[in-house]
Amino acid sequence: MPANKIKILIADDHTLFREGIKQILNDVKEFVVVAEAADGDEAIEMVKTHSPDVAIIDINMPKKEGMEVTQIINDQYPGTKVLILSMHEEEDYIFNCLKHGAIGYILKDAIQEEFILAIRTVAKGMKYFDKKVIDVMTKNYVNKAKRKDKKQIIKDLPITDRELDIICCVVKGLTNVQIGEELFISPRTVETHRNNILQKLKLNSQAQLIIYAIKNNLVEI
CATH class of the missing domain: 3.40.50.2300 (Response regulator)
Known part of the structure; x- marks a missing residue:
């Protein structure tokens, strides 16, 4: 041979x-x-x-x-x-x-x-x-990078884990009552969280919050 x-x-x-x-x-x-x-x-x-x-x-x-x-x-x-x-x-x-x-x-x-x-x-x-x-392989790498970026972004934001849960629910289009049922809190508590989130992120409306969340990879859509 x-x-x-x-x-x-x-x-x-x-x-x-x-x-x-x-x-x-x-x-x-x-x-x-x-x-x-x-x-x-x-x-x-x-x-x-x-x-x-x-x-x-x-x-x-x-x-x-x-x-x-x-x-x-x-x-x-x-x-x-x-x-x-x-x-x-x-x-x-x-x-x-x-x-x-x-x-x-x-x-x-x-x-x-x-x-x-x-x-x-x-x-x-x-x-x-x-x-x-x-x-x-490229898709896997990109997804990992996005998850890493998301963790870093969340770490740098002045919001709590509970407030992040609220943001995810808002992006899904849930009402305060529906969010309360999903997270086992009252609608009034949900409203308080939403107001705090807007204030912390210097936003004026739910629409701005949704755009902000998607743009900064805070949620997966």
């Missing part, structure tokens, strides 16, 4: 899918599929036996899930880089796979050219994520 060939393991419990992937990879000169696996235990054994440069791992497999397999490969066989090939585009799956040691994540509906690029990139020890995965 030429030394410059990228050795690849395909681990997926669907035989037809493995065959399809293998056919694609066999058409690429610098790729060679050295092993296949239909479950997690077999995947680990194939890595141990064949020392592939890249292990293409599905998340949902019998015996051992893809995340556990990824962790074992990362811990015991660091020379093999893991590329997750999955149908799951939810952020929990993506971030858990990265946490367990995968350096690439690509969806099963990716085009062939992107799949090949992902393997080449991961084989070099570089991270690769397809566009949909990047979008999910």
Whole structure:
């Protein structure tokens, strides 16, 4: 086997899918599929036996899930880089796979050219994520940043936690009676809180309060 060939393991419990992937990879000169696996235990054994440069791992497999397999490969066989090939585009799956040691994540509906690029990139020890995965990761980062900003903004404001609860209810369009029922306080107490909030934030009306709350990320809409 030429030394410059990228050795690849395909681990997926669907035989037809493995065959399809293998056919694609066999058409690429610098790729060679050295092993296949239909479950997690077999995947680990194939890595141990064949020392592939890249292990293409599905998340949902019998015996051992893809995340556990990824962790074992990362811990015991660091020379093999893991590329997750999955149908799951939810952020929990993506971030858990990265946490367990995968350096690439690509969806099963990716085009062939992107799949090949992902393997080449991961084989070099570089991270690769397809566009949909990047979008999910970016959205997660932005949401975390917003939550962080919200906490800092609230910390800097002269309002109490109870007053923040009132603001959230006001933005929802609840009346004083409805707010009182939700927070277990009297309508008169609600009105007192609302007046205090306007005074503290130097606002003149409920409309201004709603705009202020949305603009400063005090509430999620």
